[in-house]
Amino acid sequence: MSGQTDYSGIAALSICEALLLALKDNGLLPEHEIIGVLSDAASTHENAIGSDADMEMHRAAAELINLIIIGGHSVLRS
Template sequence: MDDKYKVQGAAALSICESLLLCLGDMGLMTDKDIIGILEDAANGHVTGEPGVEVDDHHQAVHDLIKAIIKGGNSVRHPA
């Protein structure tokens, strides 16, 4: 993948995470809502159908979003 697109992808991810944090901080979305959005985004990259192979790119996107959910990057967790 071209470096230009890697930078664009990182910028888009950062912006989206900031928006999700802001929506949560403002009380417009609950943590459950935010995690639901992330789950939907992750699941959009894998079919889950038996016998259907997921290509490496979609699997990597799915895995990254799942790591974001697990790491709590888009939901503030009290210390």
């Protein structure tokens, strides 16, 4: 990804993080459910099929999501 696509991806990630934080902070979604949402998103990318370029993107997306889960990203620490 490059240029506008990078910015769109970063913005989307920030928006999703803010939404997950708001859901957790307001007691609407417990931490284990947030981890479930993130795990489901990672699995979607891990099980995707497509061209080599598509698969590279899906693998990178799954890796990023799994790092958020494993690393206790701010969504899981607030």
